[in-house]
Structure formats: C-alpha cells, structure tokens
Amino acid sequence: MAATKKILMLPGDGIGPEVMTEVRRVADWLSDKRGLGFEIEEALVGGAAIDAEGAPVSDATVAKAMAADAVLLGAVGGEKWDSLPFAQKPERGLLRLRKDMELFANLRPALVFDPLVEASSLKPELVSGLDIMIVRELTGGIYFGDPRGIEDMPDGQRRGINTQVYTTSEIRRVAAVAFELARKRSNRVCSVEKSNVMESGVLWREEVTKLHGEQYSDVELSHMYADNCAMQLVRRPKQFDVIVTDNLFGDILSDEAAMMTGSLGMLPSASLGGADASGRRKALYEPVHGSAPDITGQGIANPLATLLSFAMMLRYSFDLGAEAGMVEQAAQNVLARGLRTADIAQEGTTRVSTQEMGRALLEELHHSVV
Ligand code: IPM
Ligand code: MG
Numbered sequence: 077m078a079a080t081k082k083i084l085m086l087p088g089d090g091i092g093p094e095v096m097t098e099v100r101r102v103a104d105w106l107s108d109k110r111g112l113g114f115e116i117e118e119a120l121v122g123g124a125a126i127d128a129e130g131a132p133v134s135d136a137t138v139a140k141a142m143a144a145d146a147v148l149l150g151a152v153g154g155e156k157w158d159s160l161p162f163a164q165k166p167e168r169g170l171l172r173l174r175k176d177m178e179l180f181a182n183l184r185p186a187l188v189f190d191p192l193v194e195a196s197s198l199k200p201e202l203v204s205g206l207d208i209m210i211v212r213e214l215t216g217g218i219y220f221g222d223p224r225g226i227e228d229m230p231d232g233q234r235r236g237i238n239t240q241v242y243t244t245s246e247i248r249r250v251a252a253v254a255f256e257l258a259r260k261r262s263n264r265v266c267s268v269e270k271s272n273v274m275e276s277g278v279l280w281r282e283e284v285t286k287l288h289g290e291q292y293s294d295v296e297l298s299h300m301y302a303d304n305c306a307m308q309l310v311r312r313p314k315q316f317d318v319i320v321t322d323n324l325f326g327d328i329l330s331d332e333a334a335m336m337t338g339s340l341g342m343l344p345s346a347s348l349g350g351a352d353a354s355g356r357r358k359a360l361y362e363p364v365h366g367s368a369p370d371i372t373g374q375g376i377a378n379p380l381a382t383l384l385s386f387a388m389m390l391r392y393s394f395d396l397g398a399e400a401g402m403v404e405q406a407a408q409n410v411l412a413r414g415l416r417t418a419d420i421a422q423e424g425t426t427r428v429s430t431q432e433m434g435r436a437l438l439e440e441l442h443h444s445v446v
Contacts, residue, residue, distance in 0.1 A: 085118045092151040164350070216246045217323035341377070
C-alpha cells in the first residue's frame with residue numbers, strides 16, 4: 077500500500093465547484109483502482125470562504141494547505157464580491173496561499189491537443205504540435221511590492237501606486253526552475269522582461285545570464301522584451317520552448333498562450349515552492365481560467381483544465397508519471413471521440429455538459445486499466 081498522499085481540494089467560486097466535482101470523481105477512482113492512497117479533504121477559498129468564514133481564506137485553511145502534500149484549487153471571484161475593499165476580495169485568498177506557501181514558480185504549459193487544432197484562434201499550421209512552458213514568477217514583483225495603495229494628494233487628486241521589485245535570489249530561483257525544466261524538454265529558455273525601460277528588468281536579465289553561465293550553459297538561453305514576446309507568441313509561437321518571466325508579464329503572456337490551445341478551459345498550471353531537505357516541494361495546482369461567472373450554474377464548464385492540473389499534481393508532487401499520462405491520454409481520447417464542452421465546440425462535434433465530460437473521462441480511464 078502506497079504511503080498516504082494528503083490532497084487538499086479548494087473548489088472556490090463560480091464554475092470552480094462544478095469542475096472540481098468531476099475531477100474529484102477521477103481522483104477517487106484512481107486512488108481506489110490504483111491503490112494510490114489519496115486522502116482528500118475539501119475546504120473553502122475565495123468568495124465562498126468570505127461568506128462562510130469571514131475571510132477569503134481562513135488561517136485554518138492556510139494551515140491545512142501547508143500541511144497537505146498538494147493542493148488543487150478551482151477558481152475564485154465573482155460579481156457578488158467585486159465591491160469589497162481590495163484586501164478582502166476573493167482573489168486575496170489565492171494570493172495569500174501563493175505567498176504563505178512561497179510558491180514562487182508557476183508552470184503554465186500551453187499544449188495544443190491535435191483534435192483541437194481547429195479551435196485555436198491562430199492558423200492550424202502555426203499551432204499544430206505547439207508545446208510551450210511558461211514559467212511565471214509568482215510571489216514577487218508588482219503583485220506584492222511595497223509601497224502600494226491609493227493616496228490623496230494635496231491638490232485634491234488621488235495617486236495609485238504599485239511597486240515592481242525583484243531581488244537576486246527571487247530571480248535566480250525561478251530561473252533555475254526554468255533551466256531545469258528546459259533540460260527535460262527542448263533545452264531552450266527565453267527570458268522575458270522590459271530591460272529597455274525598467275531597472276528591475278535590467279537586473280532580471282543580468283541575474284538570469286549570470287546563473288546560466290554558472291550552472292546551465294548547456295541550455296540555450298535567449299532574451300526578449302515582453303512586448304516583443306507578446307507579438308512573437310501570435311506570430312510564430314513554435315519558436316518558444318520554456319519562457320521565464322516575472323509575475324505580471326507571466327500573467328498576461330500565459331493568457332495569450334492559452335488562447336492558442338483553443339480555450340482557457342484547457343490550460344492547467346502548477347505552482348511550486350522550494351524543495352525541503354527531503355526534496356519535497358509545497359505545491360498548488362489550478363486551472364489558468366477564472367471562475368467564469370457568465371456560465372456558472374449552467375453545467376457547461378470545461379473540467380479539462382482542472383483535470384490536467386490534477387495530472388500535473390500526479391507528475392510533479394507524487395512522481396506518478398504513468399498515472400498522469402493515463403489522465404492526459406483519457407483527455408486526448410474524449411476529445412478525439414469528438415466530445416466537446418461549449419468553449420471548444422466546433423461543427424461536427426458532440427456538445428457535452430461538464431458532467432458528461434467527467435463521465436466520459438472515467439469511461440476512458442476504465443478502459444485503460446482493464
Ligand atoms: C491568474 C489570475 C490571478 C492573477 C488573479 C485571479 C489574482 O489572473 O492566476 O492568472 O492575476 O495571478
Ligand atoms: Mg491571469
């Protein structure tokens with residue numbers, strides 16, 4: 077019997093609980109059929125936590141997340157909480173988890189599944205076979221820099237302030253993750269910043285270059301300004317292998333890369349912390365998409381991004397590459413069968429609900445073990 081693996085599921089808001097229900101089914105099934113020994117607990121985050129517990133994430137839930145072997149999060153946010161003061165918004169729950177767990181490396185793969193080539197907003201020949209990994213710095217930069225706030229000025233105007241700030245170690249640790257990943261892929265890293273206008277970008281470029289020279293000179297390193305990268309991503313996306321960039325640019329570029337895969341509903345992500353003495357990393361997995369209030373409650377959300385996030389958990393947190401592959405293959409197979417949730421529906425395919433998609437995935441998994 078495998079050692080117990082503690083998973084904390086945080087469904088959150090909007091479509092979060094809908095997609096998580098389907099992923100939970102897959103997780104329970106796998107745990108049972110493959111003897112993986114998952115111990116799954118659920119807790120609240122985001123608006124759901126604000127309503128029930130008075131904060132976007134409670135101290136108790138943060139403690140559970142710290143103690144878990146891995147966390148799977150659905151989505152946070154919604155109109156109901158939009159007018160709350162900044163520090164109390166649902167998004168702060170997610171940001172606190174990232175910060176408290178020190179999840180500095182956010183891995184966002186943009187992978188185009190063959191059956192979905194036509195669903196991309198780009199021409200098929202540009203995206204067919206696309207496989208990019210965006211490594212986004214997640215606990216620093218302008219998201220967390222001080223000073224921040226909105227202040228009154230003597231002349232009656234107001235001033236909004238945020239600070240972009242990075243230290244040597246913050247840059248080096250995330251760059252190291254990118255270089256390590258590249259070695260297992262096509263061995264190329266493109267580091268992205270705005271060193272033409274920002275000092276933090278100059279430092280970013282210098283530190284990445286230095287680390288590369290010291291430890292990773294076998295990896296091909298290039299540099300690009302963030303605006304050019306945004307352009308190159310839609311011009312010739314297959315030129316990229318691993319992109320490493322800061323928190324804000326990574327937020328933006330990963331949404332852009334997501335659209336190439338056909339839908340935000342397809343993109344998973346992993347947020348990893350530093351390795352402890354035993355090599356174990358704190359980790360939180362979540363889809364790149366948000367809570368999608370426009371389709372909440374209709375049962376049409378795409379569960380694949382959360383499912384593929386769960387597959388990343390199997391691979392990165394539990395070293396269960398075979399099982400991760402099974403889950404990814406099941407996703408491929410249902411797409412190849414022509415099953416599509418609304419976001420990726422095309423002519424000639426069968427439109428299915430969130431639940432039907434979940435059921436089809438379980439069928440595929442079932443076939444793969446018998
Ligand atoms: C993301 C999201 C978050 C971010 C929001 C929900 C705080 O857009 O994970 O990309 O900006 O980091
Ligand atoms: Mg984002």
